Amino acid sequence: MDFLEISKHGNSAEDYLISMVILVVSVFASRWAYSILRETVCEWVFGLQNALDKESLYRLANLTTYLIAVAGFFYAQNRLSFSEEVSTWLDVTPLVLGQIIFLLILANVLGPVAEVVSIRTMKEVERRGQKYLQAQKQAIERIKKLIRGLTGVLLLLIPALTIATSVTFVPIVIWVAPPIFALIALLLCFRIILVMKRQFTRSETVKVSHETPAAPEASVIVEDSDLELKESIVKFFLDIYKHRLRALTGDPAEIRLVDAQSFAPNYIYELRVMKGGDWHTRRMTIGPRGEETGSRSKCFYVIYDYHIVIKIPPDPINDLNKYTEILKKERGIVKQLSMKECIVPGASVVLKLIQRFSRRADLALEGGEDDYMKLLNIFSELQKYLRIGDTFAFFMDLSKYYFLGHIIQSLHDIEKRVHEEIHRQSELVGDFLKFEDRYGREDIPFFLEIEKLYTKYELGLKKLLQQFNIVSSPSRDQIKRWFFVHLVGERVTEVEKDFDTQFIVEL
Structure with missing residues (x-):
């Protein structure tokens, strides 16, 4: 068989080969474009804006580049001739795929955008206590749920209408359904915001x-x-x-x-x-x-x-x-x-x-x-x-x-000040974030050394309690208090309830 032999629909083997190459190249181009967008535009946008998180940006870039593959499919199938029935389905396929991708992009954008609009609309309220925060959170979740429901309906409705109008005879008036659904969802979102705002009045943020x-x-x-x-x-x-x-x-x-x-x-x-x-x-x-x-x-x-x-x-x-x-x-x-x-x-x-x-x-x-x-x-x-x-x-x-x-200069009377600081900040033991917030990241080695010392102290205290047959362990606050008394160079002198004098001496 000659390589250039014409098929019954007028397509040569060369036409099929070129269409296949176009399709494969478009898929690879789609993936290459995604990798470029991920490393450049996504990272740049992520560094400048606050509305979307990193995964959302990656997902949007991924969905957008799929349109390249859809365009490749459309161009490849247009080079070939088929029967009328097959051509109809091949013509509608890239259109439906493009609609689905567009609606998925819309779904990923509308959620964060709706949250931004909702928060900015509801910021003109006062009494920002627990009640307000809970009401705001519930309102935003309801709005997001409405948007997810709308995009889900549109994902089913629009491709179905496209196929129906392309394959069968369907009145064009049926296309008013998607805008009506969108309008209803928008009105419901505004209603949620208005109900929320009626409960509160203006205040600073x-x-x-x-x-x-x-x-x-x-x-x-x-x-x-x-x-x-x-x-x-x-x-x-x-x-x-x-x-x-x-x-x-x-x-x-x-x-x-x-x-x-x-x-x-x-x-x-x-x-x-x-x-x-x-x-x-x-x-x-x-x-x-x-x-x-x-x-x-x-x-x-x-x-x-x-x-x-x-x-x-x-x-x-x-x-x-x-x-x-x-x-x-x-x-x-x-x-x-x-x-x-x-x-x-x-x-x-x-x-x-x-x-x-x-x-x-x-x-x-x-x-x-x-x-x-x-x-x-x-x-x-x-x-x-x-x-x-x-x-x-x-x-x-x-x-x-x-x-x-x-x-x-600030270290005058340092011993007294250090003692006060240690007693005041005793809750920082074991809390990495609080320690970092107060003293800075570069002092983390001191935090680790204190943790090692405190662990060694706890093990020694456990052995001492066993040695004196003390069944009821001291509270965590009391254990910390003893630790910090010794940390500032002092000794526990007060004999506390449930502990004998010799135990305090050994401590």
Whole structure:
């Protein structure tokens, strides 16, 4: 048989071969496009927006690239001729596949978008207590359920109508059914939101709370001329925390003063962000830089993942080029003073909290700073993460030089302060997150050493209880209290109930 022999429908073997190649190439092109989108566009969007999580972005990219394969199928089958009945089904197949893919994309987009719209619509309410949070969560779940139901109906209805109108005679008026279903679902969603809003009235979503401290040990705030500026810095880190949580711009958030001047003298704030109906919290510390200098700049010391010094210039800087030139000049000075210990401001100190490239950015200021400066020039949106109030600020990583200057100054009467701090923070034993929030990530080795010591102490205490035939074990709070008494260099002297004197001596 000749390779170019014509079939009864006018198709040659070459036509079939070319159509098959087109189909295979379109499938491979679809997968290649997905891998490119996943590594470029998805990662870029994920770093800038908050509405979709990473898996949703990957799923959307995957569904979108399937359209390439559908287009390949459509083009391949159009090169061939078949009987009228077969041609009808082959013509309708890519159309139906395209509709299904489009509806799946719509289903993945509508859920997050509806949640964003719902939260932003319902944010004009007050009394954001447990009742409000529960009502908001239930309303959003009902809206999502409605959208899932709508997309499910459309996934069945639209392809069925397409096939019916292509294969059989169906009145065109039947196509009003999908818009009617969509309109009904939209009205029901609005009704849910309106019912929710009637129960509450307007209130703020971001607030500062001094009156309701987040912890029982919170102190009354004292006179502080820099309090407003400090709270601007805390709100700056609240925005970073929201970005890290992928929270929406309109999600409720607040800062709470937990402890004032208990140690250093620093203020400890709790950052609180509402996401998905639940409060997410973490802590940060802020205090003045200890050294008194002739500079008119305001300097503050912050613990947020690591130790940071923030310098607010006396004259606001609003020009990005001027700001970056100052950073470059500072780095040039550091190169000249390479034999001396010093800290230098850099954009990477804060931007690595937003987007990390690799561990190199943490280990080498020079290489990491260059990467982040390039990123800053490409994405102007990142500028807001370098501004506090109406000016660009300067950020310095103090992790390597924790015991310089202002830290040494804050260690007057250190023994008493350390004892108070240990007793006050006894609940941090065994709680990694609380320890990190209070002392910073670089002090985690101390946490691990304390954990090892506490484990050794528990084993020794267990043997001591067996030695004295003590059946009723002491409470966990009592065990911790004994541990911290010895940790600060003291001894348990009080003979407590159910324990004899010799046991206390051996303890």
